Amino acid sequence: MTKKTLSVRPLDERSEAPELQKRGRGWAISEKRLDAIHEQARRNRMEPTEAQKVLQAKLAEQELGKFKLTRQQVIGSAIVDFACNPLRIAVSIDEGGDPALVARRDKSLEAVGVRVLRFPAERVLADADAVVAEILAAMKQSYDERGRARRQHYQSRGERR
Numbered sequence: 001m002t003k004k005t006l007s008v009r010p011l012d013e014r015s016e017a018p019e020l021q022k023r024g025r026g027w028a029i030s031e032k033r034l035d036a037i038h039e040q041a042r043r044n045r046m047e048p049t050e051a052q053k054v055l056q057a058k059l060a061e062q063e064l065g066k067f068k069l070t071r072q073q074v075i076g077s078a079i080v081d082f083a084c085n086p087l088r089i090a091v092s093i094d095e096g097g098d099p100a101l102v103a104r105r106d107k108s109l110e111a112v113g114v115r116v117l118r119f120p121a122e123r124v125l126a127d128a129d130a131v132v133a134e135i136l137a138a139m140k141q142s143y144d145e146r147g148r149a150r151r152q153h154y155q156s157r158g159e160r161r
Contacts, residue, residue: 029076029077033077034074034077037074037077037079038074040079041072041073041074041079042072044072044079045071045072048071049093049095049121050121050125051093051095051121051124051125052071052081052093054124054125054128055081055082055091055093055124055128055131055132056071056082058128058129058131058132059082059132059135062132062136064136064139067084067086067087067139067143068084069082069083069084069091069135070082070083070084070085073085073090075090075109075114076108076109076112077105078090078105078108078109080092080109080116081093082135083114084139087139087142087143087146088113088114088115088142089114089115089117089135089138089139089142090109090114090115090116090117091116091117091118091119091135092106092116092117092118092119093118093119093120093121093124094118094119094120094121095121102118106118115138115142117134117135117138119131119134
């Protein structure tokens with residue numbers, strides 16, 4: 001009996017992100033794999049790292065209005081530490097891991113319009129206020145860009161909003 005192992009394909013700058021499929025809530029992921037990913041996200045929520053705890057506490061102190069950052073959010077086959085779906089922003093804390101896998105995941109998220117903010121765990125623990133300020137600035141920028149695009153859309157259709 002041979003033992004099968006998983007391997008990561010090398011990151012190729014010329015390769016495209018996969019097209020959205022009808023399976024796995026829009027991604028080419030089987031339901032079984034998607035269920036396993038959601039179970040892993042649940043486990044991650046129950047056992048946060050120290051950097052995740054610190055960032056979560058700092059973000060909870062902020063007034064985010066109608067937006068919120070959800071912990072351990074599943075986007076496709078990726079689990080990000082925090083995500084704001086309406087603004088299409090994902091926050092990930094680097095705590096080690098395969099750089100090739102991280103780069104592929106970020107590339108596929110950006111291909112579907114999700115902006116990934118990545119912070120080293122050491123920086124989150126040392127200066128969480130600066131990290132929160134960067135996250136809030138990115139959220140405001142995304143909100144402003146979406147408002148501008150919405151206004152242009154209505155203007156091009158001759159509607160007034």
